[in-house]
Every structure is written in C-alpha cells, then in structure tokens.
Amino acid sequence: MNDLRYLLVVWCLATLLIQAPIFAQTVQLQPTLRILALGDSYTIGESVSPNQRWPIQLGDSLKNRGFVVDTTAIIATTGWTTGNLLAAISAQQLATMDFNLVGLLIGVNNQYQNRPLAEYQVQFAQLLDSAIAYAGGQVDQVFVVSIPDWAYTPFGQASIPGPISQAIDQFNATNKSITEARGVAYIDITPISRNGISEPVLVAGDGLHPSGEQYRRWVQAMLPVLTGDLTSIDPELKMPWSVNVDQETGRFRLFGPEKGELPVRWEMLDMTGRLLETGVIQSDHSWKAERLPAHQMVLLKIFLRNGQCFWLRV
Template sequence: MGERGFLALGDSYTIGEGVPEAGRWPVQLAHRLDVGAPRIVATTGWTTDELSAAMDAAHLHPGYDLVTLLIGVNNQYRGRPAAEYREQFLALLHRAIGLAGDARRVVVVSIPDWGVTPFAEGRDRAAIGREIDTFNAIAKDETLRAFARWVDVTGISREHAGMVVGDGLHPSAAQYALWVEAILPEARAAFREVSHQGKP
C-alpha cells in the first residue's frame, strides 16, 4: 500500500445513503482488501459536474493506490443528455486516472437501475432501465478505451430490487455486500499493480 490508499468518488450509492458507515460498499471493500478506511468524496444527489466541483474543493493529490468511480444516476434522473454525460464522465475518468497514476488502478462501477425499486412505482420503469443502460454503455466504452477496470453491478441491482433501505430507493448494506463480491476481483488486481510497480 502506498501513502494515500483508497479513494472512492461518487454520489448517494458511494456514500451509502440510508446505511450505517460500515455498510457503505467502499468501507466493506476496504475491509475485504484489508486496507485502511477509504477517503470518500460523494454526496447524495451529485451529478458529474457537481462531483467534479467537489473534487476541486477537496484538493486531492496524486498517489492513491486505488480509485473507484460511480457517477451518473442523477444525470439520468434529471434528464440530462447522454452526450453531456460522456464528456463529463470522461473528464472525471481522466482525473481519477491522474490521481491513481495508472489506469489499471481505477475501477469504474456501473450505475444501478433505480427503476426496479419500490420508489419508482408509477413511473415508466422500462424507460428508466433503457436510459440507465445507455449511460452505462457510455461509461463502459470510455473506461475500457482508457484501459481502466469496469465492474457491472446493474444486474445485481435488478436481481435484488427488494434489498433497499427505508426510502425504497437506495440499496441496503446486504445488497452492497453483493456489489463488493463483484468489485473485489478487479480491486485486488488493481492493488497488484501497486505491488508490481517498478518491478520487471
């Protein structure tokens, strides 16, 4: 492990809206990796541009061993265009890579589908799902193009739609534990990049 450890960037899903601190997926992931507590820069409701502004205010510096990025649901929720999302997501991805020093130490996590949750009752669930899929396709395309790591948790969110907190929208700690199982292999591979750095 380097000096700075693990940085998690995102929105309500990363800060773990409605779950105890120990239930947040970055905290669960750090525990599984046996590393120190993550630094989390995330707030419920943030869009891509709001996360970018918060990163400016946080005065982040390069040297993180692992950086995770999960952002975009609020762009979709507010009806922001996919083209704008691509541009702003790509800028965030490049910032994440800069903070990690290596694209292979960046793990991008897909946007879960809130359209399957009880909160979405009465809304066009299929349309929400299609829009989430569009945003995820953009994020996956840019992530793989940059040689960063991609983890899809959207299927988990759809399969376990009932595993939510009291607001009927955000995942429970138990659902986040399933996310961690999916993220863990890529996160471990990212840390191997740290241990191999500078070796032939």
C-alpha cells in the same frame, strides 16, 4: 470419455466483465492501500449506516485478505451529477494525497434529471481522467462501477420502470466505452440491482437506494476484478450446477439445471481473459467447444437467465 475431470466451480454474483479481457483490465493492488471513492448517493451510502457503504465494506474485505488499508476517503453526496462531482474535486488537492486505489461511480442523477447524454459523456471522461491522475497516473489502480438500476425499487416501480432501465443502459454503455478506451477496469453491478424487486432485502428502508446487503454483493463482484482471484467468492452462496469435460473431444456436459432453466449462454476464455469461443447450452445439457486448448487451463462463464453467472475453471 477419457481424461474426464470435474471442474472447480466458482460462483459469481453478477456479470463481471462481459466480453472484454477479464484480467487485461484488472487492478494492481499495493500491500498498503489508500482508497478514494468518488460518486453520489450510492457511494456515500444513502439510508445505510457508514459501515455498510460499499467503499467501507470493500476496505474491510481487502483487510480480511491481508491488505493494509491506510485510508478510505469518500467524496460523494446524494443528488450529485457529474457536474457537481467535478466542481467538488476541483476544490481539493487530491493529486497530492498518494491514493493508490480509486473508484468512480456516477451518473444516476444525470439520468434522473434528464440531463443530456452528450454532457455526461464529456464530464464522465473528465472525471475518469481525474481519477487516473489521483492514482498517480496508474490506470491499473483505478476502477469504474456501473450505475445501478433504480427502476427495480419500490420508488422506481411507482414511476415508469421500462424507460428508466433503458436510460440506465444508455448511460452505462457510455461510461463503459470511455472506461475501456482508457484501459481501466469496469465492474458491472447493474444486474445485481435488478434483483431489487424479487429480493426486497436488496433495497434500503427508503424504498430507493441499495441496502447494505446489496452493497455487500457489489463488493463480492468487485473482489475478483480487484484481486485477480476468482476464488474471491461469497461463501454463503450455493454452487448451482456442475460440469464435466472430455479433454480429448472438447465436449462438455452440464449437471443440475432444472426444466426451464435452459438454454443459457456460455463463454470460454484463456487464463489471460481472452475470449476463445462462445455458444448456447441447449436443453440436452451438452455442447462441444471447438477451440478448447490442449492441456491448458481455461475459464468457462455460464450466464444464468436471472442475470447472474458462474465461473468454471478447467
């Protein structure tokens, strides 16, 4: 093999942005940030200390990356549905407060209360439009976080977890479609929440809500989307595999997987986030990319079978 070079591996906690362009819907951060987080128990951080809430952890992480966080405002209450959140924000003058980073996570209580999906669709769209307005009409200063799956908690396991997960997927498909239609960044943290049974440390002491550790992992999944920097990774995680490539033939080889860890799916994207090609890595650990651009950097995304993924940058 000629021009063989090892790839820089960047570990990713969750499936960050599916098949939509990665950087086409990133957030444009200002040097000084005024953060507004809208939501329910997941945003107010039920059963964790205030400094473990994801908006607070996000602000701390951005400070560590050189941003000034002037304000972090949270409008969220345990048990709120989209209707409750709409009523709460309508009573405040949020559009006059110059927020430049607005996050929205809402919907689990609509699902829990068996409220109609059609109602959620209408009200979520209204909330997202409000979030954009609160960011001065700048869609690139808004992001949506997917609904975590409470089926993967002790509380959820005591119920009927299968239907819960199916319903969560339906609600997330709805909010994702609305989010992408408006050109807003979407961050999928649901796969992280689905490790709650295999990793009890991800569940708070109430047996239902995320722990501070899970929120920390959410933030690590948010950072590449918010900063556009794939090196915004969790230094405590180990890089599981490595890959090399023959640039002339476009053939890749994966090193590190153990028996039973393959096959897995891969995607190749250009540096604008445009999907170039997708396929499956079989048990022989090698594959050929037909559309590998000559002498251009690309991104590989390899999906692990546990719902996580990692990035490789050529």
